[in-house]
Amino acid sequence: xxxxxxxxxxxxxxxxxxxxxxxxxxxxxxxxxxxxxxxxxxxxxxxxxxxxxxxxxxxxxxxxxxxxxxxxxxxxxxxxxxxxxxxxxxxxxxxxxxxxxxxxxxxxxxxxxxxxxxxxxxxxxxxxxxxxxxxxxxxxxxxxxxxxxxxxxxxxxxxxxxxxxxxxxxxxxxxxxxxxxxxxxxxxxxxxxxxxxxxxxxxxxxxxxxxxxxxxxxxxxxxxxxxxxxxxxxxxxxxxxxxxxxxxxxxxxxxxxxxxxxxxxxxxxxxxxxxxxxxxxxxxxxxxxxxxxxxxxxxxxxxxxxxxxxxxxxxxxxxxxxxxxxxxxxxxxxxxxxxxxxxxxxx
Ligand code: AFP
Numbered sequence: 001x002x003x004x005x006x007x008x009x010x011x012x013x014x015x016x017x018x019x020x021x022x023x024x025x026x027x028x029x030x031x032x033x034x035x036x037x038x039x040x041x042x043x044x045x046x047x048x049x050x051x052x053x054x055x056x057x058x059x060x061x062x063x064x065x066x067x068x069x070x071x072x073x074x075x076x077x078x079x080x081x082x083x084x085x086x087x088x089x090x091x092x093x094x095x096x097x098x099x100x101x102x103x104x105x106x107x108x109x110x111x112x113x114x115x116x117x118x119x120x121x122x123x124x125x126x127x128x129x130x131x132x133x134x135x136x137x138x139x140x141x142x143x144x145x146x147x148x149x150x151x152x153x154x155x156x157x158x159x160x161x162x163x164x165x166x167x168x169x170x171x172x173x174x175x176x177x178x179x180x181x182x183x184x185x186x187x188x189x190x191x192x193x194x195x196x197x198x199x200x201x202x203x204x205x206x207x208x209x210x211x212x213x214x215x216x217x218x219x220x221x222x223x224x225x226x227x228x229x230x231x232x233x234x235x236x237x238x239x240x241x242x243x244x245x246x247x248x249x250x251x252x253x254x255x256x257x258x259x260x261x262x263x264x265x266x267x268x269x270x271x272x273x274x275x276x277x278x279x280x281x282x283x284x285x286x287x288x289x290x291x292x293x294x295x296x297x298x299x300x301x302x303x304x305x306x307x308x309x310x311x312x313x314x315x316x317x318x319x320x321x322x323x324x325x326x327x328x329x330x331x332x333x334x335x336x337x338x339x340x341x342x343x344x345x346x347x
Contacts, residue, residue: 005190005192005193006192006193007190007191007192007193008030008031008034008171008182008190008191008192008193009031011180011182011193012027012030012031013027015027015175015177018177025086025108025109025110026110026135026158026159026175028084028086029081029084029086029087029108029110029112029135029159030159030161030173030175032080032081032084032086033077033080033081033133033161033163034171034191035080036076036077036079036080036081036131037131037163037169037171038169038184038189038191039076039080040069040072040073040076040077040116040117040131040163040165041163041165041169041184043069043072043073043076044069044123044129044165047069047123061094061095061096061310062093062310069117069120069123069129070094070116070117070120071094073116073117073131074092074094074095074116074117076116077092077114077116077131077133078090078092078099081112082099082101082102082105083102083105084105084108085105085106085107085108086108086109086110087101087107087108087110087111087112087145088101088107088108088109088110088111088138088140088144088145088149089101089107089111089138089144089145089146089149089150090111090112090113090114091111091112091113091114091150091277091278091309092113092114092115092116092278093114093115093116093118093275093278093279093310094116096310097309098145098146098147098149098150098309100144100145101144101145103144107144107145109137109138110135110136110137110138110158111135111136111137111138111145111149111150111152112133112134112135112136113133113134113135113136113150113277113278113282114131114132114133114134114278115131115132115133115275115278115279116131117129117130117131118130118131118132118162118246118247118248118278118279119244119245119246119247119248119249121245122244122245122246122249127244127245127246127249128164128165128166128167128244128246128248128249129164129165129246129248129249130162130163130164130165130246130247130248130249130252131162131163131165131248132160132161132162132247132248132278132279132282132283133159133160133161133162133282134154134157134159134160134277134278134281134282134285135157135158135159135160136149136150136152136156136157136158137156137158139152147309150277150309151277151305151306151307151308151309152305152306153281153302153303153304153305153306154276154280154281154282154284154285154301154302154303154304155302155303157281157282157285157302158175158176159173159174159175159176160173160174160281160282160283160285160286161173161174161282161286162248162251162252162282162283162286163248164248164249164252166249166252168183168184169183169184169186170182170183170184170194170195170252171184171191172195172198172252172255172286173286174285174286174289176285176289177289178196178197178198178289178290179197179198179255179286179289179290180193180195180196180197180198181193181194181195181196181198182194182195183195195256198255198256198290199290199291200254200255200256200258200287200290200291200292200318200319200320201257201258201319202258202291202319202320202321203236203237203258203319203320203321203322204239204254204257204258204259204260204318204319204322205239205240205257205258205259206239206240206241206242206253206254206257206258206259206260207225207228207229207239207240207241207242207259207260207261207262207322208241208242208243208244208250208253208254208259208260208261208262209225209241209243209261209262209263209264210243210245210263211225211241211243213264213266213268216266216267216268217264217265217266218264218265219333220329220330220332220333220334221262221264221265221297221326221330223329223333224325224326224329224330225262227325227326227329228260228322228325228326229241232325232329235325235328236321236322236325239259239260239322242254242259247261247263247274247279247283251283251287251317251318254318254319255286255287255290255292255318258318258319259318259319259322260316260317260318260319260322260323260326261315261316261317261318262315262316262317262326263314263315264297264314264316265297265314269312271311271312271313271314272296272312272313272314272315273312274312274313274314274315275310275311275312275313276301276304276306276311276312276313277306277309277310277311279315280294280296280301280313280315280317281301281302281304283315283317284300284301284302284317285302287317287318288302291320292317292318292319292320292323293317293318293320293323293324294315294316294317294318294323295316295317295323295326295327296313296314296315296316297314297316297326297327297330298327298330298331298334301313301315301317
């Protein structure tokens with residue numbers, strides 16, 4: 001039996017102690033999130049048994065049907081964070097506006113954004129779902145936090161991570177010192193270090209995209225995806241298709257095995273479907289820390305300055321060479337369009 005393990009607490013503590021000026025507030029905030037995710041994991045495990053699956057008969061701010069577990073996950077995270085004195089304001093994919101800390105509690109120096117249960121349409125079919133979080137240092141100088149604290153570009157994140165509730169529960173996070181993964185040991189209720197310093201392959205085996213949208217993408221994106229499938233074998237290694245429809249699960253597989261995830265803009269979603277602040281930015285921070293990259297097709301995700309809490313963005317994320325191939329294909333098509341006769345890339 002293994003008797004020497006690294007718990008998430010010990011790992012966070014060791015990382016914090018590299019910075020003598022650290023107050024421990026961020027470390028404690030990360031423990032709060034780990035606690036919330038254990039509570040959510042337990043609710044998900046029991047879901048089929050206690051009949052909490054299914055719709056809560058409510059719609060969230062995006063107009064999507066809220067599942068009961070969405071509501072549970074959202075409330076769990078808010079409850080685990082709001083009384084601690086570590087955050088000044090929160091933002092949730094499930095809430096229309098920023099979430100203030102209740103007046104009876106003190107505020108702290110961090111602002112946090114989260115997607116409490118990403119991929120929730122997978123809940124009723126027992127597929128993997130996840131929680132995504134993103135932490136910024138507050139920029140408002142006083143008071144109880146404002147929208148400016150959460151409307152920051154991804155490059156200003158001080159920490160980001162996700163929890164995947166799959167065959168096991170995993171938490172992957174970064175504070176800018178590499179991306180590290182922990183697996184929940186349900187017998188002792190602790191996240192244990194299982195994937196230290198994750199490095200994603202430079203080019204991967206998989207491409208993940210909802211190809212039912214193919215006919216609604218611009219021609220250049222169609223050409224890029226055809227390239228990933230093997231039509232540009234001289235430029236990029238041909239890939240296998242894998243798509244779950246749960247960003248956390250699709251991203252996690254490609255992070256470990258190598259590959260690329262795309263959610264391009266299409267004629268139904270001209271700005272893309274995924275949310276910059278709750279999905280793209282935190283995943284981009286992790287991807288870059290794992291030596292991958294993330295763009296909206298052309299621009300680095302972490303450089304995008306948000307103007308709206310629920311802003312959407314196209315997302316192309318994963319192994320560096322594969323993301324580069326898509327960016328090159330789109331750039332070449334744009335250059336062709338702007339210089340003379342309009343030539344569409346061949347399908
Ligand atoms: P839900 O949380 O509504 O299931 O959306 C999941 C998601 O935001 C992301 O996790 C998936 O990658 C993407 O949407 C799937 O979208 P499609 O169903 O359009 O492929």
